[in-house]
Amino acid sequence: MRVNTALFTFGLLFAATGLSGSASAQPGTPIPCERVPDGTISVDGLRGDWKEVEPLELGGGYAKDGDKSRWQGPPDLLVKLRCAHDGKGTYLLLEVDDDQVVRTPRAGRSEDRAELLFKDERGKLRELQIYPPSAAVRAGQVRWSRPPHAPARLKSTVIRLKHGWAAELWIQGGGVPGYGVGSPVLHTTLRVTDFDSTTFNKPDTVLVTGGETPETLGKIEYDTAKKLYAQFLKDKGLTQRNVLYYEVGNFITGEALEQLVIAGTWIAFIGEDVMKGGAYYAFPVEMAKSQSDMLRFRTVNLDGGTNKSILLVIRQEGTQGLSRDIMLILRFADSGKPELLLAMEVAVRRGQDMVMTNSYKLVPKGKKHELEVAVDKVQGWTKENHRPSGGQGLEGILTPWGKNRRVYTFEADGPREK
Numbered sequence: 497m498r499v500n501t502a503l504f505t506f507g508l509l510f511a512a513t514g515l516s517g518s519a520s521a522q523p524g525t526p527i528p529c530e531r532v533p534d535g536t537i538s539v540d541g542l543r544g545d546w547k548e549v550e551p552l553e554l555g556g557g558y559a560k561d562g563d564k565s566r567w568q569g570p571p572d573l574l575v576k577l578r579c580a581h582d583g584k585g586t587y588l589l590l591e592v593d594d595d596q597v598v599r600t601p602r603a604g605r606s607e608d609r610a611e612l613l614f615k616d617e618r619g620k621l622r623e624l625q626i627y628p629p630s631a632a633v634r635a636g637q638v639r640w641s642r643p644p645h646a647p648a649r650l651k652s653t654v655i656r657l658k659h660g661w662a663a664e665l666w667i668q669g670g671g672v673p674g675y676g677v678g679s680p681v682l683h684t685t686l687r688v689t690d691f692d693s694t695t696f697n698k699p700d701t702v703l704v705t706g707g708e709t710p711e712t713l714g715k716i717e718y719d720t721a722k723k724l725y726a727q728f729l730k731d732k733g734l735t736q737r738n739v740l741y742y743e744v745g746n747f748i749t750g751e752a753l754e755q756l757v758i759a760g761t762w763i764a765f766i767g768e769d770v771m772k773g774g775a776y777y778a779f780p781v782e783m784a785k786s787q788s789d790m791l792r793f794r795t796v797n798l799d800g801g802t803n804k805s806i807l808l809v810i811r812q813e814g815t816q817g818l819s820r821d822i823m824l825i826l827r828f829a830d831s832g833k834p835e836l837l838l839a840m841e842v843a844v845r846r847g848q849d850m851v852m853t854n855s856y857k858l859v860p861k862g863k864k865h866e867l868e869v870a871v872d873k874v875q876g877w878t879k880e881n882h883r884p885s886g887g888q889g890l891e892g893i894l895t896p897w898g899k900n901r902r903v904y905t906f907e908a909d910g911p912r913e914k
Contacts, residue, residue, distance in 0.1 A: 524706050526715050527705060527717065529586065529682075529716050530549050530550070531720045532580045533582065534583050536582065551591075560703075573593070573688075573703070576591040577589070578591075579716055585668040586716070590663045592628065592661050594661070599629070601633055609627050611623045611625050611689070612684050613686075613687060614683070615710040620710065624638070624641075624650075626638050626663045628661035628663075629655070649671035676753040678752035678754060679744060680725065681716065685704055685708060686703075686706075687702060687705075688702070724755075724774055724776045732762050734760050745795060748828045752769045758793055761787060762780050765777045765828055777828075783810055791808075795807070798837075799908055800863035803827060805825055805827040808826075809821055809842065820893075821843035823856060837911050839891065841891065841892055852877045855869070866905050866914075867904040868903050869901070878897075
């Protein structure tokens with residue numbers, strides 16, 4: 497069963513892909529990541545393709561407590577971090593000016609290095625370690641601090657500079673915990689550790705861009721996702737206070753992630769798979785006349801595919817004290833338009849004394865879910881005084897004097913009743 501998508505109207509906005517201006521930040525604030533056209537940056541150790549990307553400089557202000565007095569200024573240690581992204585992933589360029597690079601072949605804890613800290617799916621801290629080359633050790637190294645050591649979906653090169661070293665990374669979707677192309681943020685902290693001697697186990701300086709626990713990590717913030725989110729709200733006359741639901745996930749066919757925003761009576765999908773270069777696709781839920789009519793929201797994988805569907809419940813107010821709640825299930829179809837899979841009454845009311853509700857639950861079936869709907873509460877309504885509604889793609893409420901339970905399964909081509 498499919499419902500006519502004329503219930504909705506649509507809007508589309510394309511992203512500008514030009515580079516943003518220079519950025520500045522303080523420790524703990526988001527690191528900006530600039531949009532660049534696809535193919536601009538190659539991870540080859542040649543840094544000329546980064547010249548249009550503004551660096552973030554990490555000096556003494558980023559030193560950990562207790563290390564600030566030991567930082568001797570830029571000749572001692574100065575770090576520049578550049579971040580860029582395109583439709584293929586995130587690129588990082590780390591340049592470390594260091595008058596003395598301390599490095600041994602064993603790549604241990606008492607030598608120069610940089611680490612990117614992430615939180616994995618179990619909530620544990622993971623460290624991507626970057627060890628520089630030096631006069632004594634010719635090859636740099638990029639590895640995870642614990643198995644598996646070889647980073648997957650991540651390309652890197654580490655080079656020696658006249659005064660220090662540099663590392664260039666390309667992170668693809670899934671290359672590090674919490675990252676997918678189209679993500680609005682990547683929670684991570686950069687930590688750069690500097691030793692001036694192999695004699696002591698304590699570093700001379702440690703520079704950090706955020707916290708060093710899973711709960712306090714800093715973050716990289718992507719300009720395209722941020723701008724499109726703000727543009728959607730502005731275009732529809734909404735503010736952050738109108739946002740009822742927000743989630744980052746895969747809602748459109750493709751590898752990129754999308755931002756799902758439900759605000760006011762609008763639903764918007766924001767991401768790379770909406771349109772190459774980034775765009776948002778927004779449509780109003782025309783059954784809802786005001787934001788207060790938007791009641792409940794959930795996302796779920798119904799058919800076992802890669803894309804999530806959206807379940808929402810809205811309220812419609814009628815005359816003479818009548819009102820009803822309608823459950824809608826929709827998804828962003830491969831046709832490039834949202835598709836309404838199911839619309840069904842789950843509550844009808846007349847004043848305070850006449851109420852009839854249906855319960856509904858999503859039951860996991862492997863990677864899929866089934867929808868079970870059943871009669872719940874009945875007060876004041878009878879077969880004689882209840883007039884069935886529905887039609888035109890809207891299923892009426894289940895009643896004790898009619899069919900009192902339904903189970904729906906979902907396939908790629910839509911729902912089926914068992």
